[in-house]
């Protein structure tokens with residue numbers, strides 16, 4: 715699933731839960747939910763769905779933090795709980811998606827999400843076949859609609875959210891053509907400039923997800 719789908723999923727969950735928190739609910743918590751929902755996918759440049767995806771530890775941390783937040787009544791702790799809870803939701807729900815590999819629409823691995831406690835990968839359920847799949851965009855759109863409809867976000871924030879939905883749509887349209895687009899774009903870069911630009915290659919390995927190789931001077 716796209717990072718944005720996870721961001722909107724967490725935001726939608728937050729707008730459902732925040733009224734229960736009452737007076738504490740505020741923009742910081744919505745931001746925490748959205749950013750916490752995006753955060754685990756920062757491991758796209760490391761070992762995707764392993765380095766920053768912790769289905770068990772994020773869930774345990776969310777439980778512990780929420781108890782602490784209730785006991786202390788601290789607003790800051792509540793914001794942290796929401797961010798970690800959003801990351802837990804992201805890590806758990808990735809198991810419903812496709813495998814972490816170069817072309818998940820032609821799957822060759824069974825690596826859904828890594829479970830650090832069990833020391834193995836969870837099998838991908840492939841309800842959403844790959845990040846940027848048409849069904850991924852629909853899920854993203856549905857969660858975004860819930861968040862925007864809630865009325866908890868102001869008009870300025872809504873405009874940003876609409877922009878992000880449009881970006882997700884563009885990403886979904888191009889998803890399978892990234893390799894071609896990359897090749898065409900690099901073909902448009904003049905030879906002399908190409909020598910000084912770093913060459914970045916992203917490789918997805920059989921066992922551990924993604925490695926990024928950056929080389930200077932071709």
Ligand SMILES: [Zn+2]
Nearest residue numbers: 754755763808
């Ligand atoms: Zn993820």
